Amino acid sequence: MTNRDAAVVLPERVRTELRRGVRSVLVDTAALRLVRERFDDNQASALHRYLEASQSENTLRAYRTDWVAWAAWCLAEHRQALPADPLDVAVYLAAAADARKADGRWAFSPATLDRKAAAIAAVHAANGLPSPTRSDVVRLTLRGIRRTRRTAPTRKRPVMLHTLDQLLAQLPEPGWPTEPARRRDALALLVGFAGALRRSELAGLRISDVEVRTDHATGEPLLVIALPTTKTDPTGAAEQRIALPRGQHPHTCPVCAFADWIRLLEAPGNEEPVDPKVHRCHGFTGTHLTDDEQRPLFPTINRHGGIGDTAISGRAVAELVKRYAARAGLDPALFSGHSLRAGFATQAALGGASDREIMRQGRWSNPRTVHGYIRTANPLDDNAVTKLGL
Structure with missing residues (x-):
């Protein structure tokens, strides 16, 4: 149990249920029992499966935790969780807002309290009830x-180009059994940075999502990555794609890193030594591994160098960034999986990229978000204060 969990008193039976893991709180199990009475099991199971798929796993995980905490509070206060009285919800949120951790810090941020309210609303909606929120x-x-808890959002430090060099310098030593992790992690860092990817997007990539094309301006290969789903396009209807050109330097070239990783996957254990000072992507045209449409681009790897069949998680991406930051002598608490995406926007702004160019690669729809990164990169850029003549 975390310090944050300790801020809310949970009865033991609720705590046990939380540890065990509960099913999707957005699926009305009572209604599904009625479905099974009217339809066969296959039809009911299909409905159940698609209802659960209506929200991302991260959202469901958060909503489960929030709903269990709300139900626990109602149990302790002898209140009704569903349907909820709006006054009870308001009192619960106020109590949570005043809760503190053992070290005296606030247990919940205003954004977390908004999410708690959203979870309560979502469960009511799933059960056909009006939302008390x-x-x-x-x-x-x-x-x-x-208004009372107005604080600036805590932003993780962006991975700038020089920081990326520091992280890459901490990759495992060449050779077995660390070679698979060395190549996979190098590719993850470079694709996450150059592609401005969210950690969930990076973790969810499959080899079949990557297409090797030719840059007609240089004649060299480039990567075009199709994003199956994104945070802003959860159904994949927009068919978003990002392009990663050949890098100027071999050790930061995404195409070289992809070629290195693919060559190892095609012949595991028989990989040739990689010279980081020489481009390895020249003449690289792709791989037959794209035939397996579900094969993850970033699979799990055990300490013996064994490559798994399942993809790493979004949380593993964040841990990867933190791990290499710590090895580089940086404070890992200052970095997260978002540091790669934030680093792209900040570094691109420093390089003179326009808002439109940054938004296109990062798939941002709100210019205000990009402007925040630009102000971080150069607060005097396009600023009238430089014209005052002070």
Whole structure:
């Protein structure tokens, strides 16, 4: 149990249920029992499966935790969790807003409290009930919390180009059994940075999502990566793609890193030594491994160098960045999986890229988000204060 969990008193039976893991709180199990009475098991199972797939796993995981915490509070206070009284929800959120960790810090941020309210609303909607969070007492309580607890959002440090060099310098030594992790991790860092990918997007890539094309300006290969789903396009309807050209330097070239990784996967254990000072992507045209449409681009790897069949998780991407930051002598607490995406935007802004160019590669739809990175990179850029003549 974490310090944050300790801020909410959970009865033992609820705590056991949370440890065991509960099913999707967004699926009305009582309604599904009625479905099974009217339809066969295959039809009911199909409905259940697609209802669960309606939200991302990260959202469901957060909602499960939030709903169990709300149900535990209701149990302790002798209140009804479903359907909920709006006043009960407001009191619960206010109590959570005042909760502190053992070290005196706030247990929950205003954004987390907004999510707790969203979880309660989602469960009510899934059960065909009106949401108690739409009432004035809940809305005004959340507004008051935000006004009282006005704090700047905690931003992780971006991985800049020089930071990326530091991380890459900490890759495992060449040779077995660390060679698979060395090549996979190098590719993950470079693709995550140059592609401005979210950690979930990076972890979810398959080899079949990567197409090797020719850059007609240079005649050299480039990578075009199709993103199956993204945070802003969970169904994949937009068919978003990013292009990764050949790098100027071999050790930071995404195409070289992809070629190195593919050659190892095609002949594991028989890999040739890699010279980081020489481009290895020249003449690289792709791989037959794309025939397996479900093969992950970034699979798990054990300490013996064994390559698994399942993909790494988004959390593993964040841990990867933190691990190499620590090896480089940097504070791992300052970095996260988002550091690669933030680093792309900040470094591109420093390099003179326009808003439109940064938004295109990073797939940002709101210019205000990009402007935040640009202000971080150069606060005097396009700023009238430089024209004051002070």
